[in-house]
Amino acid sequence: MTQSRPADAFQPGDVINNTYRIEALLGRGGTSDVYKARNVISERPMAIKVLKAEFSTNDDYLILLRREEEIREVRHDAVVRYSENHRMSDGRVYLLMDYVDGPGLDARMRDGPMSADDLLVICRRVAQGLEAAHARHIVHRDLSPDNIILRDGDPAQAVIIDFGIAKDTNPGAQTIVGNEFAGKYAYAAPEQLHGRTDARTDLYSLGALLLANFRGAPPRLGNNPMEIIQSKTRPLDTSGVPEPLKSLIDRMTAPEPDHRFASARAVLDFLDAPEDALLDEATIIPTGAPSALVAPPVAEPEIALAEPAPAMGQPVSATGMSTTTSPGTSTPPATGGPGASPPAPGAQAAPAPAPARRGRGGLMAAGALVVVSAAAAGAYVTGALDGLLGPAFPPANPYTLVLTHPAEGAPTAIGHVPGEEMRDQLAEGFTAQGGSADLTLSSGDIPASWDSDILAAMDLLAPLDSWQLAADGAHVSITGDTADPEVEGRVEAAFAEGLPGALDGTVDIALRDIFLDPAAVREILRDMADCGPLSLSGAGPAGFGPDDGLTVQGRVAETATRVGLFDALRAVAGDRPVVLDLDVRNHTLCLLDDHLPDAPPGGVGFDYTIGETGAPNPSDNFLVGENPVIDVVIPADMTDGFLSVSVMDVSGKVYHLLPNLMLEDNDVASLRAGRDGPVPVRVAFPVDPDRQEQRLVFTVQDNSLGKSEVVAIHSTEPLFDGLRPMEESAEGYAEALQRHAETNQALIQSMDRRLLVTQAP
Structure with a gap:
């Protein structure tokens, strides 16, 4: 699980769509976060992927999320099951999917190497899931250890997750992110780096991750893209891997796609009978052998018949250089020349061209040439000609x-x-x-x-x-x-x-400047701050170094400010990471933030209850039609002074809960009424048509949804001369605080606050 932050889209206890209660944050990604949730009706655990606010209106990322939803058509127990996308009232978009409880293969890798037997079981299970996806023309393109979960830790219950960058290979389908390349370099197939993907791409990634988990460490490919591209042209090092896992990985991760298994079904066939496949040498293509060295079988030699010799001085054509053969024997022609690469082990020689029919003179000339050529070849191999031709090194293409x-x-x-x-x-x-x-x-x-x-x-x-x-x-x-x-x-x-x-x-x-001046970043923060000052961290003594991240904390008035701030920082940060740990509020709360007193928390608590049921509501969220009931809890060590409680409403109004015309006495001693310890005081009540006395009752309306805040201020004397009206504008309350600021600053002991969020079901 990942630690929640105030700026996260959801917090534990939040109820989404009146159905899904957030339990924990599972992980953060570049464009989305994933939460564990529970259906409050069926009690079924779910996973929820939420696009970050800055991407929620970006059509490219919405297409990706819609594509991931469409993976629900792939029905297999080894493929995570998707449900559907939803958009919330604040614009956020999320995708529902099954929650798979268990460690990822990345976590297992951190624990050390896995056994070959377990990896063969995982390979079978994942190949079955890939077969189902490929049958729907879906290529995952990002298969890696963190995208395979072992349900309940069981290798036989491996599940493929995160098809967010999967490619639909049906005619006319689009690819959104990275053209054809998507995924992690360590497990990406070589052809992905050059803009090509098909089902064999997933097989390469599966083989690479199996090898990584066998070793207990991801492959090391290089320090930069060029080194990675170069390393991808070479076979993976499977030395020390036992059979049949070694041959399986070799066949899945051949650099050339044509040398791999042709399909997930072929992988499963191998797993069904690995002994037969290993014995059948014809099915084993030498790992890493260039395709040009895999030649068709040699044709049966023809018999050259003697013809009259060419006239004296007549040039002998190249086709006249073949040797004759006796019935039942053959002498293949010399292939290549100095420096030509020998065939790879197991590869067959190129077919001999049919010998031309020549006379005896031609045969003698041919024989002489063969002798001379053989001598030259010997001199070349032994290095006798290095002084003239230079040493013979194997060819490289690309060089x-x-x-x-x-x-x-x-x-x-x-x-x-x-x-x-x-x-x-x-x-x-x-x-x-x-x-x-x-x-x-x-x-x-x-x-x-x-x-x-x-x-x-x-x-x-x-x-x-x-x-x-x-x-x-x-x-x-x-x-x-x-x-x-x-x-x-x-x-x-x-x-x-x-x-x-x-x-x-x-x-x-x-x-370039080696260091980024924090002053330039703080100027951006000052210009864009719309809800109080923003803090900046991550810089060293000389500023932000090349690897230092920029972390910004604070509050902003709206999502648009957050998005604009991210773009502005990204423009100056270069390759440095940018983290915005921001609480998105609203203009009413931000206005009052500028005028509320600067005081420490005093330990006053807030208990929320759903009025219709009396059930506690540990989250800050209430849905349209619900009746929020609020109790403030006076801490045990607060025994004197005065307690003022107000709601700063999202609509731009302030409601004074204590004191008011119905609850005039806010003296702490009176509120305690002789009780010791923590004392709850109800300030917002449930709907009850039978009660006659006046009380403050709230019902969530659909015309003012968003964040409100309950604020409790403890002071040695009353904050104002007389009672404030039950309801007033945020501007009016801010002016009153400003008028009494100097006096109040000396009186105020503490201030506590808690959000109250209203939203559509």
């Missing part, structure tokens, strides 16, 4: 290199380099600075001067506070920043004519 030099933390180098000299130079430089270098000697489609050009660009970037160079072949993207204007100008001038040598690409050098 990438990412160099990252952060302002704080260790620099990293990862990717491909064309030679040992560059590798050693980078490794020595980065490790000397406490960093790391993971570099692979590779050949590729790069200019001859590529290595020296990259090193020259690094030298130009050295004066910056932080920089990153990401190369894809000869195309390079450079970003960097500095707090020194002179350095910024010097580096930009160095790249003014373009990148060094044969490189091309973009250079973006930013001049």
Whole structure:
């Protein structure tokens, strides 16, 4: 459970739609919060996802919430069941769904590794749920440990939750957030990073999370997006994972979608008979093998028949270079050339082309060529030709290199380099600075001067506070920043004519303040405050550092102020998180906040009861038609002085509950009437048509809904000369407080207050 805050949409005890009583806050997200609630009629537990106020009128997020509601058409016990969306009178939108009681796989991961047997059970259960979703053309796209709950802690009762960014793959369906990419990098399939998703995307994520829970830790992919993209091209490390879980994860997380299981049904078939699948070598595609190396079976060789030799000096065509074969034998042609990659283990050789029919002379020439080629190949493999051709390194496509030099933390180098000299130079430089270098000697489609050009660009970037160079072949993207204007100008001038040598690409050098001045933030708070001062926290001695969050606390008069404040802070905060812990009130309460005395709380309590039933109402909320009954409770240590109680109503009026024409005596000693300990005093009464004496009775009307507040002020003498009217305007009461402010400040001992919220059912 997550600790509630005053600014949360709902508080424990709130009753929504006269049906769902909030019990706890389950978690906060970027756009929504999730609460545990209980249906007060059926006693059934529910979960409620509430869009944050600033997104409640944003069509994109409303579409997402509507799409999540439509997942209710997927009927399977392994998929959370959704109900419907609702909009409240204050504009907030929420979605009802089943509450699943149990730990998430993320919580289980924090407890340590899980057994392979439990993970196989979870895989079967989740694959069954995915099969049901995929049958409806729904791809989850964000499958991760925190989105799988183990009901009652049982792996066999795993439930998939949070389809909020699921994609409908039906023709014409739209994708709202992040185009095709959604989800968490650690568990996202490689094709998601390039804008493609289908059912196999969910299978990759399922395999990745199974591996993470087996290890007891999420995968480590890198320190920046380029490193992550590079790591996604490689198979996951499943060393040490027992069979059949290892083969299952390998097949689910192959970087190339075509090498994965084709569907959730195929995963279930594997789980039904893993021994058969492991024995059938034809079904096992080498993990990480490029698709070009998975070739069709070799055709039966044809028999070459001798033909007359070509005339002397006639050129021999390429097709004349095949060798003859005896019946029942075959000699495959040489494939590739120096530096060509051998087939992956288990991959079949490429089919031999049908030999051309040639004469004996052609055959002799072919034989000589084969001998020469074999000798050359031997020299190449042994390195005898390195002086002429250079060393043979495996090809890389794409040919990438990412160099990252952060302002704080260790620099990293990862990717491909064309030679040992560059590798050693980078490794020595980065490790000397406490960093790391993971570099692979590779050949590729790069200019001859590529290595020296990259090193020259690094030298130009050295004066910056932080920089990153990401190369894809000869195309390079450079970003960097500095707090020194002179350095910024010097580096930009160095790249003014373009990148060094044969490189091309973009250079973006930013001049930035390392620290954000709190004074600039406080100026925004002063300009936008409409319900008293707003406080700011999170800054260090020099201001807000790059990783410091901005937290604002206080009160605002309306939701629009909260949204505007968030936008204004987001514009100056950069990448820093912004947290608004604000109580949204109304203009009446805010007006009185400016005039109420500055006094400490005195321990006066407030008990609310629903007049029609007499049942206690621990929440602050009353629905249209209900009769709020209010008791103030005098604390045991308050034995003298005077107690004044008023309601600051949402309608802009103030109702004086004590003293008034019906309850004139507000002397604490009189109210106690000789009683010790806490003493309740009723100041707002239930509806009772049979009673004759006048009493103050409230009934919630639908023309003035929102937040009101009950305020109890304890003073040594009466606050005012004589009684205030039973009902007056907020402005009139504020003026009276202002007139008596100097006198009252000396008299007032304490002030206690509690909200009373009226809302539609």
